[in-house]
Amino acid sequence: MAPQLPAPFDPKETRHGFSEFETLPSNPTETLPTPLPYYKKHEDSDSKNQPSLDQKPEGLFLDITLAEDFDEDLEFRRGNLYYPVRPTEEFSINSPAVYVVFRVFKHFAAYQVIGQMFPDTIAEWPNEEMLDEDVVYLSLEDESGYLKFFPPPETGWKAGQYRIDIYVGYEANAVTKMGTMRFRVTQNS
Numbered sequence: 001m002a003p004q005l006p007a008p009f010d011p012k013e014t015r016h017g018f019s020e021f022e023t024l025p026s027n028p029t030e031t032l033p034t035p036l037p038y039y040k041k042h043e044d045s046d047s048k049n050q051p052s053l054d055q056k057p058e059g060l061f062l063d064i065t066l067a068e069d070f071d072e073d074l075e076f077r078r079g080n081l082y083y084p085v086r087p088t089e090e091f092s093i094n095s096p097a098v099y100v101v102f103r104v105f106k107h108f109a110a111y112q113v114i115g116q117m118f119p120d121t122i123a124e125w126p127n128e129e130m131l132d133e134d135v136v137y138l139s140l141e142d143e144s145g146y147l148k149f150f151p152p153p154e155t156g157w158k159a160g161q162y163r164i165d166i167y168v169g170y171e172a173n174a175v176t177k178m179g180t181m182r183f184r185v186t187q188n189s
Contacts, residue, residue: 054179054180055179055180056179056180056181057166057178057179057180057181058178058179059178060104060105060168060178061102061103061104061178062102062103062104062105063102063103064100064101064102064103064166064181065084065087065100065101065102066084066087066088066089066098066099066100066101066181066183067084067085067086067087067088067099067100067101068085068086068087068088068091068095068098068099069084069085069086069099070082070083070084070085070099070101070146071083071085075141075143079139079141079142079143080142080144080145081143081144082101082102082144082145082146083101084099084101087101088183089182089183089184090183090184090185090186091157091183091184091185091186092185092186092188093156093157093158093159093185093186093187093188094157094188095151095157095185096150096151097148097149097150097151098117098148098149098162098164098183099146099147099148099149100115100146100147100149100164100166100181101144101145101146102144102145102146103143103144104138104142104143104144104145105143106143107138107140108140109140110137110138110139110140111137111138111168111169111170112135112136112137112138112168112169112170113135113136113138113145113147113166113167113168114133114134114135114166114167114168114169114171114172114176115133115134115135115147115149115164115165115166115167115181116130116132116133116164116165116167116172117130117131117132117133117149117162117163117164118130118131118162118163118164118165119131119158119160119161119162120160120161120162120163120182121160121161122158122159122160122161122162124158125158131149131152131162132149132150132152133172134147134148134149135147147164149164157185158185159185159186159187160184160185161182161183161184162182162183162184162185163180163181163182163183164180164181164182164183165177165179165180166178166179166180166181
């Protein structure tokens with residue numbers, strides 16, 4: 001016996017394309033949306049779709065570190081190369097400054113890196129009182145830079161935890177924030 005062929009298509013017949021299904025597909029308004037994993041809320045997130053920025057900056061930065069000082073070399077393209085000297089996350093109360101030394105990927109436009117220093121766990125100062133700010137302009141030939149933070153002029157360093165919020169752009173705001181560096185100031189031993 002020969003297999004049975006489907007009936008020929010009649011041009012006057014209205015077809016909706018569901019003839020091969022036993023049931024009609026569900027109405028899209030009746031089903032719950034299932035977002036892609038990228039759009040799901042992260043467990044460690046401050047906002048709905050963005051991971052926490054309370055971590056060491058990544059992405060644009062090849063390397064970023066806190067140091068007691070820095071060293072400088074002139075690059076062949078006339079840019080400056082900066083190297084951290086005595087990298088650490090713990091500074092003495094007598095430290096004259098704290099440096100954030102970084103290297104970035106090659107870039108095709110100039111931009112700024114902004115750092116703002118805040119007390120983190122110091123009882124005498126509120127957490128949102130900015131103690132110091134530094135800005136570095138990276139031109140096309142620059143692939144590294146540094147930010148320098150001084151102790152508050154009236155009181156000097158106080159023992160405790162500090163944080164430096166790092167921004168990239170021409171304004172420090174929630175959109176341009178790249179991450180946070182943390183360091184500790186201790187009493188001399």
